[in-house]
Amino acid sequence: MLDRPVESRPPSDRKPQLRAPAPVAAPIEPEGMTVTALLAALRRRRFVLVLCALLFPIAAYIAAKQLTPRYTASATLMFEPTDYAARELQSILRDETTTDAVLASQADIIRSLPVARRIVRQFDLTNREEFAWWVAEAKRPETLKYRWLDAIARRVATLSPSLADMIAPEAPVPRPADDKAETAAAEAVRDHMLVTVLRNSRVLTVQFTSEDPQLATDAANLASELYISDQLEAKFNAVRRANEWLDGRVAQLRKELQTTESRIAELRSQSGLVRGVSAGLATEQVSKINTDLIEARNLLATAEARLNAAKSGGGGADLTALGASNLTASRAARDDARRELERLQATLGPNHPDVRAARSRLAETERAVGGETGRVVQALDSEARAARARVVSLESALKTQEGRLNQSQGAEIQVAALERDAEAARSLLRAVLERSQQTVSQTAIEKPDARILSASTVPVIPSFPKVSLFVMAATILGVLFGLLVIWFLEQADSTIRSGEEVRAALGLPCLALVPMLKRGLLGRHKVEDYVVRKPLSPFSESMRTLRAALWLGTEPPRVVVITAARPGEGKTTTSVALARSAAMNGERVLLIDCDVRQPALGRVFRCEGAPGVTDLLLGQALLERIIRRDHLSSLDYIPAGAAEIHSLGLFMSEAMAGLLDRVRRDYDLIILDAPPALAMADARVVARLADATLLCVRWRDTPRSVVRNSLGLLEEAHARVVGAALTQVDAKVHGRSGYADAEVYHPRYGGYFRE
Numbered sequence: 001m002l003d004r005p006v007e008s009r010p011p012s013d014r015k016p017q018l019r020a021p022a023p024v025a026a027p028i029e030p031e032g033m034t035v036t037a038l039l040a041a042l043r044r045r046r047f048v049l050v051l052c053a054l055l056f057p058i059a060a061y062i063a064a065k066q067l068t069p070r071y072t073a074s075a076t077l078m079f080e081p082t083d084y085a086a087r088e089l090q091s092i093l094r095d096e097t098t099t100d101a102v103l104a105s106q107a108d109i110i111r112s113l114p115v116a117r118r119i120v121r122q123f124d125l126t127n128r129e130e131f132a133w134w135v136a137e138a139k140r141p142e143t144l145k146y147r148w149l150d151a152i153a154r155r156v157a158t159l160s161p162s163l164a165d166m167i168a169p170e171a172p173v174p175r176p177a178d179d180k181a182e183t184a185a186a187e188a189v190r191d192h193m194l195v196t197v198l199r200n201s202r203v204l205t206v207q208f209t210s211e212d213p214q215l216a217t218d219a220a221n222l223a224s225e226l227y228i229s230d231q232l233e234a235k236f237n238a239v240r241r242a243n244e245w246l247d248g249r250v251a252q253l254r255k256e257l258q259t260t261e262s263r264i265a266e267l268r269s270q271s272g273l274v275r276g277v278s279a280g281l282a283t284e285q286v287s288k289i290n291t292d293l294i295e296a297r298n299l300l301a302t303a304e305a306r307l308n309a310a311k312s313g314g315g316g317a318d319l320t321a322l323g324a325s326n327l328t329a330s331r332a333a334r335d336d337a338r339r340e341l342e343r344l345q346a347t348l349g350p351n352h353p354d355v356r357a358a359r360s361r362l363a364e365t366e367r368a369v370g371g372e373t374g375r376v377v378q379a380l381d382s383e384a385r386a387a388r389a390r391v392v393s394l395e396s397a398l399k400t401q402e403g404r405l406n407q408s409q410g411a412e413i414q415v416a417a418l419e420r421d422a423e424a425a426r427s428l429l430r431a432v433l434e435r436s437q438q439t440v441s442q443t444a445i446e447k448p449d450a451r452i453l454s455a456s457t458v459p460v461i462p463s464f465p466k467v468s469l470f471v472m473a474a475t476i477l478g479v480l481f482g483l484l485v486i487w488f489l490e491q492a493d494s495t496i497r498s499g500e501e502v503r504a505a506l507g508l509p510c511l512a513l514v515p516m517l518k519r520g521l522l523g524r525h526k527v528e529d530y531v532v533r534k535p536l537s538p539f540s541e542s543m544r545t546l547r548a549a550l551w552l553g554t555e556p557p558r559v560v561v562i563t564a565a566r567p568g569e570g571k572t573t574t575s576v577a578l579a580r581s582a583a584m585n586g587e588r589v590l591l592i593d594c595d596v597r598q599p600a601l602g603r604v605f606r607c608e609g610a611p612g613v614t615d616l617l618l619g620q621a622l623l624e625r626i627i628r629r630d631h632l633s634s635l636d637y638i639p640a641g642a643a644e645i646h647s648l649g650l651f652m653s654e655a656m657a658g659l660l661d662r663v664r665r666d667y668d669l670i671i672l673d674a675p676p677a678l679a680m681a682d683a684r685v686v687a688r689l690a691d692a693t694l695l696c697v698r699w700r701d702t703p704r705s706v707v708r709n710s711l712g713l714l715e716e717a718h719a720r721v722v723g724a725a726l727t728q729v730d731a732k733v734h735g736r737s738g739y740a741d742a743e744v745y746h747p748r749y750g751g752y753f754r755e
Contacts (some may be wrong), residue, residue: 010154040738041490044497048489049482056478057471064470069462071213073220076263076453077204077227079106087147098202101256106450107195110206110227116186116193118226119219126181130211131188154697192224213459220456231448239439248634253429260422267415286398293394300387307380310373330372334365398422435674494703498739502697502724505704506711511723513741514542514574515731528604531577532632534582536754538731538745543581546574546725547669550692553722557691558664561594561685561719563674564696565710570727571696572600576672585667590627591637595675596647599640605630612641616659617650623662636667652684660689666718678710687719695721699729 042049081098110114120126140146146169153168175181192206205359206224214575341358496502499510515538517527525533531540550557562578564571572595579591592613593601602608607628615621616638624675627636650656662672672690674683687693693714697707707724714721735745 036738041486042483043736043738044733045486045489046736048485049214050304052478052482052485053475053479056474056481060470060474061467064465064467067465068211070209070211070464071216071459072207072209072214073204073213073456075220075224075449075456077206077224079103079204081449099646100197103197103202103204106227107197107204109230110195110204110223110445110578111190111193113183113186113190115223115226115230116189117182119189119222120182120185122222123215123218125185125189126178128185131185131192131713132181133184134173134181135170138175140169145169153251160430177366179467189219193219204450206456207465208456217458224452224455225631228448228450228452231450233701235448242439243436246432246439249432249471250429250436253425253432256293257422257425257429260418260425264415264418264422266419289394289398293391293398296387296390296394298453300384300391303380303384303387307384308513310380324710326372329369329633330365334362334369337362337365493698493700494705494708496697496702496704496726496738498734499726499741500739501704502726504694506707506724508695508711508721509549509723510726510741512542512546512725513699513724513734513744514546514570514577514727515539515745516558516699516728528576528580529571529632531580532584534755536752538753538755539577540581541576541753543577544585546578546694547582547585549723550694553692555691557720557722558668559660559670559672559692560692561672561683561687561690561693562696563675563677563687563693563710563714564698564705565678565702567598569676569696569698570701571671571676572604572727574694574696574727575671576601577606579635579669579671580630580633583630583633588666589635590663590667590670591635592670592672593638593640594651594672594682596640596641596643596682597675597680597682601637602639605637605639607639610639610641612639614641614643614647615658616641617653617655621660648681648685651682651689656686657689677709677714678706684713684717684719687714687721688717690721692722693719695724696727697724699734701728 038512079098113511120131125131127135139692142151149167149169153164156167158166176184192209196205196207197203198205206220207229208216208223210219210222337358341355341362344352344355344358452547498507499513502508502510517530517539522530530537531543550560562571562575575591579589583589591601593599594613596614599612602610602612605628610628611621611626613626616623616626621641626638626641629636629638660670672686674680674686677683677687677695695707695711695714711721731745734742736742
């Protein structure tokens with residue numbers, strides 16, 4: 001490969017110019033637990049989820065089988081209240097609209113303490129351990145724990161009575177009194193009984209839960225029967241009280257009616273009233289007197305009018321109306337004499353004899369008129385006094401008759417009021433007697449407000465524990481717990497698991513995923529030889545991918561340093577495999593072992609102890625003497641040489657820079673296998689001299705903080721870190737991880753590889 005020895009090349013007169021470090025992108029923080037990331041995490045850790053989803057239901061099933069089974073029996077009732085329409089019995093028997101509150105009250109009645117006490121007495125539940133705690137308390141001295149503690153306490157009592165008191169078990173609590181025991185058992189029965197109302201209906205469901213299925217059935221049926229019998233008995237009692245009240249009311253009404261009728265008879269006898277006769281006659285008499293009185297008053301008014309007319313000296317017409325013809329003739333003669341006098345005075349004068357004679361005649365006629373008028377007035381006055389006397393007589397008679405009529409009418413009014421009261425009492429008595437007959441017949445046809453729709457049957461399947469429900473809930477809980485564990489593992493896992501995480505955590509591109517070569521796949525081959533032995537394998541393809549990534553950069557590097565954060569990352573294997581792959585590709589490749597403290601190329605190429613780069617830098621060897629050829633490929637390599645504790649000074653010397661400058665002209669690619677960058681300063685110095693630095697990171701092993709720390713040291717040394725390579729990747733595990741770069745391990749690409 002080398003056309004001329006190192007000594008024949010002109011020595012470099014200047015120190016090679018160091019390349020500026022490549023800018024490293026800032027780390028990209030992950031976006032969080034997206035749906036895709038969650039599905040990928042579930043796919044990677046599905047065994048944890050499956051394990052939790054299996055262990056929890058299995059544990060729940062075992063625990064459920066250890067529990068004492070309980071059985072629930074159910075009976076259904078229909079609540080149908082009977083209507084009572086009697087107005088007189090509203091205070092005793094009242095119709096209530098069936099509401100939710102009414103149905104809830106019926107449910108409380110079924111679960112009432114009296115019903116529970118009768119169930120306790122019926123089935124002797126005071127002697128059942130399920131409902132009577134004192135039964136278990138009485139059995140406690142027979143348990144092994146009690147006897148064991150009691151025996152220990154007796155032995156310790158001889159040494160320390162106080163310690164024996166602390167060890168000795170508590171004495172059993174004695175059985176309570178019968179009444180208290182029955183009450184406590186009844187409370188337990190109420191706790192085991194559940195009464196519910198079917199939504200939007202009048203159906204009541206009575207449920208009873210017990211360890212004995214037969215007892216649960218009998219108790220549910222008995223509670224339903226007791227509820228119905230209590231309802232019927234309550235109705236009978238109500239009807240009986242109603243009958244008693246009605247009988248008392250009948251007696252009271254009869255007594256009141258008798259008293260009223262006696263009072264009516266007494267009033268009639270005192271007033272002399274005859275039903276329908278006396279009052280009518282008195283009324284007729286008063287009416288006749290009123291008619292006569294009106295007529296008499298009319299006559300009196302006429303007489304007084306005539307008298308007043310006569311006294312006032314009315315005309316002839318008035319006198320005619322009064323029936324005085326003489327007075328009329330006298331007045332006519334007076335009028336003639338007055339006209340004659342007026343005529344004569346107008347023609348003859350007042351002193352003429354004819355005038356004086358006419359005046360004498362007028363005076364005589366006036367005296368005749370006055371006399372006749374007095375006679376008429378006297379006759380009219382007599383007539384008016386007679387009419388007035390008749391009016392007074394009739395008024396007196398009317399007052400007398402009205403007094404009698406008023407007295408008779410008062411008695412009649414009282415009698416009528418008493419008769420109305422008597423009639424009302426009779427009507428009420430008839431209604432009460434009718435209702436009394438109805439309530440008496442009601443006793444014979446009375447029915448309860450509820451009926452049993454279906455009696456409970458003996459349950460076969462226990463209501464508790466619900467094994468299927470327990471297992472289902474435990475499965476859900478196991479899945480949730482598994483998800484929690486997966487989330488915790490994902491959060492606790494600080495390693496790098498994919499190329500995406502390399503980019504997110506380090507800000508570097510992932511140039512290659514180097515698969516792990518398991519022992520069964522290697523067979524008798526070595527890992528370093530696998531790229532030559534299996535050139536079409538995924539491992540060899542990852543090396544070609546890495547070489548292509550280095551070559552496709554903007555400035556293809558000639559000198560590449562391969563380092564890692566810590567030992568065991570696979571940097572030496574990657575260096576050898578990459579160098580051999582490039583050499584097999586026809587490139588001139590030189591591999592230099594710069595890990596002086598722990599050299600590995602001597603072991604790989606079986607040249608331990610051979611002079612190498614340290615000998616060259618110390619001036620103890622020539623370049624053409626230390627360059628060796630790989631026996632499997634056209635690769636040239638330089639071992640580390642003798643161990644030198646001052647290797648840092650050698651790498652910082654001009655000899656190292658001159659070495660790299662000399663080999664650049666003869667090789668297409670120079671790979672430097674450097675020590676771990678986190679612990680050794682040699683790696684940082686060598687990385688500063690190279691064109692590019694490749695950081696090897698072990699898949700799912702190296703913590704991100706360690707890798708970041710080592711990357712920071714390389715950046716401080718102004719090394720040009722071009723990317724990272726994930727090493728020892730488990731192809732099967734990574735292929736199931738769900739990451740995007742795991743696609744290369746899909747079976748669909750199997751035709752491109754040959755193992």
